[in-house]
Amino acid sequence: MSPPLTGIRVVEMSLAIQGPAAGVYLSDMGADVIKVEPPIGDPSRYGRGVDNPTPVGTLGPQFIACNRGKRSVCVDLTTALGQRALHALLADADVFLTNYRASALARLGLGAEQLRARYPRLVYASVNGFGPLGPDADKAMLDGAAVARGGLLGMTGLGDQTPVLPAATIGDHAGALQLALGVMTALFARERHGVAQHVATSALGAQLWLQQWELAHVSITGARLDRAGAHHPNIRGPYGVYATADGGAIMLAQTMAEDAWDAFCVFADEPALALDDRWTSPGKRLGEGASAADSEAVRATLRAAFARRSTADWVAFLGGQPEIIWERVQAWHEVLDDPQVQANGYATAVDVPDLGPTRLVGNLVGLSATPGAPNGGPPRLGADTAAVLAPLGFGADEIAAIERETTQAREALLALAAARS
């Protein structure tokens, strides 16, 4: 059976992560996602990141990850021909997906009200930094800014030190997740009610979504929690990360049964802990009734215990304890090789221009009857301009003109950049 979004066409005008990652999901689910790029392309095409040995000019990893399975149409929207190409695409599209700032879209005549008036069946999906309303509706955003404003940064790290950034761009990625969810909801609403609408999400909103329990706790209790380092600010007791004797770390989440707790305490060479009434039920081990001093006491005991044995020893023991929820702390270079990642098909290999078969994060949503799947690698800039526009009535001369315009604009921009450097 075909993937669920077969026949849905998405016109994406987005850059970096928050818009493009949403487009990847729609592509995995079968949508035809056409990425409309300016003459220079999505800037993430050129991002190198840290310790990147691929030749200069190779597509950037961020672009590859967030744009696989799409087609690229390159047009200059400052020209009449470029505008005509975009509107020809929009006339044939189900979704317009963007993370450009609203002011830039308005300047291009691509505001939500403008497009919805012109294309009544078009779902207009936008994501920005801080929401579509309010004083900062048009404020620029990069991931860390949303994480800072949303409170997560302020609660991560140690209380007496500078807050610590999460190691992933979770603001952007969570924003993309909400955008994809919003698009799917709007498509469903269009099916049921016959109306297309504006889907608006933001990185800030996504940050709140990620912290619903924690923010509710603070709202309800008035508590002012502290950063808790290797632990969770709102969970007392053993829950947390512990360093082992050989440089590894174990995340110990919960021990659900008393015999497992006994076994754990004995293995940890801390049998007296098994008799400590502060921790003798699953609830207590998640901090029920525990004071801050109780928490620090058990954590100090566990820090010493974990530090006495190697990671392999701990993994061997914990691996035989199904009633203990734990994981070895893995690094990025290990994750795609994780047998569970492999078993679930979470990693995929796609063909990337200049790199060949490349392992990436794949489709993560299983559907039993109409499954999605990764739809190939990322496109070169403008690789599909002719193939996409020709069926929409653009002749070879017009396509050549579009390509000439974009080439000239790109060269002008590159010359300007070279002159400034």
Place this chain on the structure above:
Amino acid sequence: MALKTGARLKSAVCDGEVMIVKAPAGDVQLTCGGVPMSDSAPAARQSVHPDHAVGIRIGKRYVNEDGSLEVLCVKAGEGGLAADGALLLQKDTRQLPKTD
């Protein structure tokens, strides 16, 4: 001997070692392999009585019939536990529901 909660007792017949979790008032003779346990390792290891040879498993709890005595095995051994001659049983731990 009077048993004190938290005390660790060693077997005289094997590597077994237990920690007292709960103890009744008064004297109780706790044996492993049919031989009294003590808080120090024996100078010479004695043999396991065949009626007391079920063994003890690390991390498991053992109780007497009325539940007044409970011990936690912190080192496994071949001897079986008994209190005043009555064998202790491995405690059945109720399985708690999993959370997410």
